[in-house]
Amino acid sequence: MAGSSFGNNFKVSTFGESHGIALGAVIDGVPAGLELSEEDIQVFLDRRKPGFNPLSTPRKEDDEVEILSGVFEGKTTGTPIALVVRNTSQKSADYSEIASYYRPGHADYTFDAKYGFRDYRGGGRSSGRETIGRVAAGAIASKILQTLGISVECYTTQIGPVKADLSDYSREKVLSLPTAMPDKEANDRALEYVAKMREECDSVGGVMECRIKGVPAGIGEPVFEKLDARLSAAVMSIGAVKAVEIGDGCAVAGKNGSENNDEFCIKDGKVSKKTNHSGGILGGISDGSDIIVRAYVKPTPSIFKEQKTVNKEGEEIDIKIKGRHDPIVVPRAVVVMESMCAITILDLMISNMSSTLKGLQQFYN
Amino acid sequence: MAGSSFGNNFKVSTFGESHGIALGAVIDGVPAGLELSEEDIQVFLDRRKPGFNPLSTPRKEDDEVEILSGVFEGKTTGTPIALVVRNTSQKSADYSEIASYYRPGHADYTFDAKYGFRDYRGGGRSSGRETIGRVAAGAIASKILQTLGISVECYTTQIGPVKADLSDYSREKVLSLPTAMPDKEANDRALEYVAKMREECDSVGGVMECRIKGVPAGIGEPVFEKLDARLSAAVMSIGAVKAVEIGDGCAVAGKNGSENNDEFCIKDGKVSKKTNHSGGILGGISDGSDIIVRAYVKPTPSIFKEQKTVNKEGEEIDIKIKGRHDPIVVPRAVVVMESMCAITILDLMISNMSSTLKGLQQFYN
Amino acid sequence: MAGSSFGNNFKVSTFGESHGIALGAVIDGVPAGLELSEEDIQVFLDRRKPGFNPLSTPRKEDDEVEILSGVFEGKTTGTPIALVVRNTSQKSADYSEIASYYRPGHADYTFDAKYGFRDYRGGGRSSGRETIGRVAAGAIASKILQTLGISVECYTTQIGPVKADLSDYSREKVLSLPTAMPDKEANDRALEYVAKMREECDSVGGVMECRIKGVPAGIGEPVFEKLDARLSAAVMSIGAVKAVEIGDGCAVAGKNGSENNDEFCIKDGKVSKKTNHSGGILGGISDGSDIIVRAYVKPTPSIFKEQKTVNKEGEEIDIKIKGRHDPIVVPRAVVVMESMCAITILDLMISNMSSTLKGLQQFYN
C-alpha cells in the first residue's frame, strides 16, 4: 500500500531512509509563479539539522538540498518539485548490532512484523531523517502562506518538567535558543535538566505548540477533512508524538459549557471572539482566530542505560544501545511540526477555493 | 472540495443534515460474502440514539436504517452499501431563531464564512446527527473485524470531574449504564453531577477511551498513514473532540526514556511487551499489544444560560438558546468513536495485505 | 477495494443494483449557492429512461429522483448531495434462470470470479441502471458549467452501418429523435435497421460523440490527470464502450505531421487554431477549441438467438435469453456520456483554480 503522500491538492510525497543514498520529497500542486531557490528551503532544513545545538547528536550532516525539477528561471512552474538531500555522514557500522534485536520504543519489531525484514541502519525509513522531505515541503508551503499574510510559528513549551513562559514570546528567541523555547530562563533550566539526564544515560520528552495567524474564517471541510482532523493527522504522523491538542485541548473535558464557549463580539467592525478556547476552529472550520495546536513528544527511545529486550531468534537479552542519539527530539522536531501545519493549512486553503459557486464564477470570469 | 469520505480501501462517505430528508452513508470496499442485515446496523445506531438515557435530549427518533444496495440474499456482494436513515422527528420551528445569529461554540459562523449561507436547522451538516452514517459504517467494520478475532470497545472514562475506575471493566456495564462508563459507582456520581449542571443551565465535558484487542503486529503504514495518525484524524473528526492521545499520551512529555520505553519479552512463545506505554503502536505500526486511544470532548456548546454573541447584521446581542440539547455528548459519542476506530483499523488491515511480495504471491497462487 | 467514486474535487460516488431497493449517487464537492431542484435532475434522468423510445426495452420505470441532502431553501449548501431513485418495476422472476449460467458478453462470469457469487437479477451492479447515479450527478455538473458559459452536448453519430450527417446539427433533433442522432434521415434508416435486427433476434452497436464548447484554455493537468486521459477513463467506464477517440482519434495514425498539426492563428484578437484535429486538447490541457470525444459502443450482449455457454457446474450448454432488452444501448447511453464528460470537465476546472500563485492570491484578497 502507498502511505507516503500527504495532501489532496498540495501533495507531498517523501522518500528515503536514514542511511540510504538520499532522502527527499516530491511536491505536486505547487502553484506556478512562486520565486523559489534552494536557499529558501535550506533555511528550514538547517533548523532540523543534527549537530545544530548542544542537545543534539554529534553526527554532523550538511543536509544540503538540491531542487531537481519544477523550478525554471527562479520560479515554480506548476509542475512537481523534486527535492533531494544526499546522505553523507552515515556510519552504518554503528548500527550493525541492532540488526539482530528489537530496540524498546523503536519500530524495529513492527517493521519486521510488517515487511519480513528491515533496513536496520539508523532506523531506516522510521528514522527522524524521513522528516527532511517534510521540512523541505514545509518551507515551500510557508513561503506561499506568507504571501497570503499567514504566519505559522512553532516553538517548544515544555522539556521534561521545565515549562516555558510564553508571555514574552518572540520568534527570535525560538530561532536562536537551542531548546526553541521563547523563554531564555526556561531554556537554560531545560538545558541543565537534559544535560543531567544525558549523564544518567536517559532521555527526555517535551511539548511543542504551533500558532498560525492570519488564516481567514472558512478553511477546513465539515466532516472528515476538518481542519483539526487534518492537523491531528499531520502532527501525529511525526515520529515520537503521542498526543495532539487543539486550543484548550484535554482541559475542555473538565470544563462547563459556560466556561468553554467563546462568545462572539465585534472588533474593528469584524466578527471576532472574546476568548479562544476553541483554538481557532469551530466545526472543523477556521473561525478567524489564531489556530493553536499542541503536540506531546515522548522521550527519545534510544537510551544508553541497559534494557531488556528480545532478539530475532526469540531469546530474551540485555542490551546497551550505542551510537549518536539526541537525548530529546523536541527542539529539532519544532520545524517539522511547523512544516506539517503549513502544508495542511495551504492544502485546505486550496481546497476551499471551490466552496461557493460565486467563487468559481469569479475565478473564470 | 470533497471532504465527506474516509478511508482508502474501505471507504465511508456520509451525507445528510440534522433536519433534512435523510442521513446516511455509502460504504465502498466491503468485502463480498459477509452476512449482513439491517439488524446488525440497528444495534449500533441504537447506541447513539437520542432519548436513550437520562442524559440525552428528549427528542425521540427511531433512526431506523434501511439498506439500499450492496446486499443480496443476506450477504454483502462487494459493491457499495448505501444506508439511509430518514429524519422523522424534526421540529424545525425550534431553530428558526438561530438563523439570525451565531451560537458560541457552534459552527454557525464558520459555515456562513465558508459557504455564504447555511442550513441552520439543528446545525445542518455540523450536527451530531451526521455521525449516523459513521456508526452505520462502523457496525459493518466491527462485524468484519470480529470474524478476524479483533474487538473494538469504547467507553467513557471521565464526565466533568468524575473519573471512572477501569479496574473492574466489563463490556456489559458500558452497554447498559447511561454514562457508558465501566464503573457503576462513577456512573451514579456522574449522573448526579450532570443533573446539577443541567439545573444550572450549563453543560459538561468528558473523556472517552477505545481499546482495540487482537490486531496483529504490522498494521499501519510507516509515514503519513501511520496507524496513530489515521486514528487521530478519525477521532478528531468527531464533532466536539479537542484532543487525542495514544497510549500514555500527554503524560509522555514529562517522562524519561527509561520509564516510557516498553521492554520486549517472550510470552507464550511470542514477542510481547512488558508494559504498554506505547498504546500498541510503534513507528506508526501496530505492535500486537492492545491499541489504546483517548479522546477529550468539550462540553455541549448549546447551554441555556444567557450568552453574548453577534448576529448576521453585525450587532452584539444577548441570547438564550432554547430547544432540546444533551448537557453532555460523551455517552452517545462513545459508539461514534468506536465506529471510527473500527473503520480505521479495517481500512489499514486491507491496505496491509500487499506489504510483502510473498503475501501477494500466496494470494494469487 | 473501493472503485465507485469518480473525481477529485467534484466527487461522484454511485451505488445500487438493477433490482435492488434503490440506486443513486452522493456528490461531494458541489459548490454552495447553486439553485437546484429535483426537476433539474429529472430532465436528465428522463433522457436515459427505459421505455422512452421505440428502440428501448418495454420495461417502464418512473425513475423518479429524490434529493436527500445538500440542498436547503432551493440552493446547494456545499455539503454532499445524496440522490436516490427507487426501483419500482423489477420483475426478478425474469432473471431466475440466468443465475445458473454465464451469458456471453455479460459480466456474469467475471463477477462470480471476483466475488464468489453475484446479484444475478438484471445484471446487479453491472446493469446499465448503475448509470442513473452518474446521470443525476451529470445534471448538476452541467448546470454549473452552464453558468460558466460551457455547453456539453452528446449525440449519436452511428448505429450499425448507418452514419449520421452532422452538417445540419441541432440540439433539438438530438433531444427529440429516438436515436439521438442530429439527422432525421439517418435516424429513420437506423430505426429500420434496428427493427430488422430485432426481428432477427440480434442487436446493434453504434457510435456517440460529445462536443464541449466554451472551456477556457488551460484545463487539465499535464501528466496523469490529462484532460484526455480523464475523459477516456470517464467514457470507457460506461458499460459497453470499447474504444475512445479524442479529436481525429484513430485517423491520426495514418497521417503526417503537416496534415495533423493545427496551425495557430489570431481570431477576434485571441489565439485560435485554423483546424481542430486535436479535438481541443494539446499536451493534456484544453486549448480553447471545442473538445471532441467519441465512444464506440458494442451491440447489446443480450440477444434472443440461441447461444452456447457454460453453467456454474462447468457444463457446456445452449441458452436462449428471455426478458426485456434494448437491441441497442446507444440512444440511452448518450446522456450518460454527456454526464461523464460534464463531471470530468467541472472536476478539472475546479482543480485548475490553484494552478498559479496569482490566482490563489486574488482569491484570498
Add this chain to the structure above:
Amino acid sequence: MAGSSFGNNFKVSTFGESHGIALGAVIDGVPAGLELSEEDIQVFLDRRKPGFNPLSTPRKEDDEVEILSGVFEGKTTGTPIALVVRNTSQKSADYSEIASYYRPGHADYTFDAKYGFRDYRGGGRSSGRETIGRVAAGAIASKILQTLGISVECYTTQIGPVKADLSDYSREKVLSLPTAMPDKEANDRALEYVAKMREECDSVGGVMECRIKGVPAGIGEPVFEKLDARLSAAVMSIGAVKAVEIGDGCAVAGKNGSENNDEFCIKDGKVSKKTNHSGGILGGISDGSDIIVRAYVKPTPSIFKEQKTVNKEGEEIDIKIKGRHDPIVVPRAVVVMESMCAITILDLMISNMSSTLKGLQQFYN
C-alpha cells in the same frame, strides 16, 4: 492541483522536465522482498532511449538510473522507491527561439494559458522525457507481475500506412527491430516510409498494441475503476496518443451481438471463451483471456516544414522548427505503453486482494 501520480495501492509519481536537472519517479506501494537492482530498470529505460535506432533523434543520452531509496541488501523494503535519471545532454540553446512562439501540435500554448509561463526548453514537463519515470516504474511492476506468471508485451502494429502482420509474433523481433514491429518485412517497409517522410521534413503516426497474458479472471472494479477505464486513462495519458481500443475496439460499433459476443466454453477443465472480441475484459473485470489494448499515436508535431503560428505578442508568423526530433514516436513509446499497462494491472491486482471476506480471513489466519 496535483496530477502527477497514478495508482491507488501501487502508486507512481513522476517528476522532471526535458532540460531540468533530472527526471524520475517515486513508487510507493512496492511490496517488500522483491529482488531489485538498477540493472532491472536500466533494461527498460534503454528501450526508450533516444539514439537507439535509425528512427530516433540523434540526441544521445545515457539515461542512467540511480535508485535513491526503498532497496536494502538488493531487495525492496516496502518503502518508497525513488528513481532518478540526470539530464546530461541538454542543448538548451536549440530551444531558445521557441520561447517566443507556440509550436503547432505542441503544448506550448496550453502551458502558457494554464500557468502564465512555461519551461520552454525541449517542451519542459510536456516532453516525452517525462515518461522516463513511468518506464522505470513499469520495470518494477513488470518484474512483480512476472513472479505471478503474467506477461505484458507491447509492440508496433502500424507505422503510417504500413501494417505489421502479427501472425508470426515473437518478442525477440519486437525487442530487436527498430520499429518494434513483430514483422521483419513490415519493419523494413516502415523504415523506408519514415526515411522518405523525414526527407520531406514531415513526420509519421502509428499504432501500438499491448497484450497481457496470465491475468486471472476477477481483476478490475465494477464501476469507475474498471480495468478498461483504468487502462484507457493509463494509455491516453501518454503524450501523443489520441485513441484507445480494448479488444475489437472501434469495430464493435458496426457489428451485431451475435458476431461480437464471445461464447463461453470449457477448455482444460476451466471456463474459457471461444473468441476474444472483448479483449479479455467483461463488465470492467478481467475474464481470464488475453487482455488487448491498442493506442493510436499522432505524428510527431515537430516537423521541419514551414508552418504558420502565432507568437506571444499575438502576431501571426511563419516558423521552421529546428533541433533534434524523431519523425515518429511509436517505437520508443512502445515501452511506455507496456509500462503503463503493467502498472495498471498490478495496481488493480493489489486492490482486488480484499474483494472477498474469505480472502481477507485467509490472509490474516
